[in-house]
Amino acid sequence: MKKSVSLTLCSVLVILALFLSSCGGAIPAGEKPQDTAAALTAVQTGTQGVEIQIIQNQPPALIYDDNELIAMVEVHNKGNDDIEIPDCYIQVTGFDKSIISGSFTNSIPCAANMGVLEGKNVYNTLGATNVIQFTSPNVNLPTDVFEYNPVLNFLTCYRYTTTANPQVCIDPLFYQITSEQKACIPHDVGMGGGQGAPVGVSYVGVDMIGDKAIFEINVVNNGGGRVLDYGANIQNCGGASLEYKDLDVVEFEVSLNDGSPLNCKPLNHKVRLTNNQGKIVCTSNNIGNSNAYETILQVKFDYSYIDSYTQPLKIVASPLGQ
Incomplete structure (x- = not known):
């Protein structure tokens, strides 16, 4: 008898939980129309599109030439237009390709590994973020060159x-x-x-x-x-x-x-x-x-849009290679 009562009580609680969950969240952007209106205003205003930020110490300000060079770039779609793979690229310029190589010589889509880099909407008023990595397996300083000081220019080019x-x-x-x-x-x-x-x-x-x-x-x-x-x-x-x-x-x-x-x-x-x-x-x-x-x-x-962000870099010859 006790077992039967327990099963009945559990069933009631499950049904009640399902009922409450079905009633909630009528307006995804907020419980009140005012919340949704505020979210729509945030989405439909603003003057930014795709913005990038170089992750701190990636690349470091100073590296040895026998080290791997890695740059990590955070890509943030702060506008309200969604971006697919062919619509946005990040490219690095300003360096000698015989010294720095690897993916630094390629353009990488902003939506790489995501498919779509979503803009801001009522469900996410900040927009989506992705992280792009550029890698040069090694840095090849010419013989008798002890220092190289390029300014890396990270270009963002996108359609919007x-x-x-x-x-x-x-x-x-x-x-x-x-x-x-x-x-x-x-x-x-x-x-x-x-x-x-x-x-x-x-x-x-x-x-x-x-x-x-x-x-x-x-x-x-x-x-x-x-x-x-x-x-x-x-x-x-x-x-x-x-x-x-x-x-x-x-x-x-x-x-x-x-x-x-x-x-x-x-x-x-x-x-x-x-x-x-x-x-x-x-x-x-x-x-x-x-x-x-x-x-x-x-x-x-x-239209298309181009923006640039610079990052100075100092490469010195490793004492082990001298």
């Missing part, structure tokens, strides 16, 4: 996408109805703080001219690196493969959520940045004669 969704007011009857009758009045939209990527929209100017809505989109490089064309050779961006046509170019797509067609300039849907800024002008024709309303201007940028 920025999405921005400013809310804009369109008023087809801008000059015909009093402001008291309007649900909204067209005005410029400030977008400081970035959109979770190094390239973003800083503001959108909104003007109504007759039956046309004109949007002036200011593009800005908020990061510390340089923008490259989306099709640039990012696997060897430290080599001689980059040309002037590859520099400071951002591809763009702009559309209105309500389906109104847009004509944008530059016509080739590529804007070149000057002093890290550029401008896109889009016009919506024949927007009808409805009352003023608010809609979403959907902006997408595709």
Whole structure:
């Protein structure tokens, strides 16, 4: 009898535990809508993309030439765009390849051994991290050379996408109805703080001219690196493969959520940045004669990005080899 009661009690407890677990976690980013809203804000803002940090003492500041040279690089995707294997590489330059060899002479994908280096999202507002290792089995100082002092230049080259969704007011009857009758009045939209990527929209100017809505989109490089064309050779961006046509170019797509067609300039849907800024002008024709309303201007940028981090290194001849 006691055994039967114990089994019944255990069964009740198991069922209760399953019920409680099924009720929890309705909103993964937080128990309250405010928590989810805060997480979304963290994901959709910011001006960083892929950042790297050289792990302390890897490489050391000083090594003997008969030692193995190892550099450990922490790669952190601090933006909100996921990166796959072909989309990001780390390359080391600044050294003589006859002295330092091994994987130091190769470009290594940022997502190596991971497949995807995820950007920040509501489940992880910091983004994913990976560790990349460069190894030279030995260092070959030439005969009678006792010291070599290269500055290792760690280049990060990656493709990235920025999405921005400013809310804009369109008023087809801008000059015909009093402001008291309007649900909204067209005005410029400030977008400081970035959109979770190094390239973003800083503001959108909104003007109504007759039956046309004109949007002036200011593009800005908020990061510390340089923008490259989306099709640039990012696997060897430290080599001689980059040309002037590859520099400071951002591809763009702009559309209105309500389906109104847009004509944008530059016509080739590529804007070149000057002093890290550029401008896109889009016009919506024949927007009808409805009352003023608010809609979403959907902006997408595709580009490549290059950034660099330097690490001095001193190699001395081993006394055992003298």
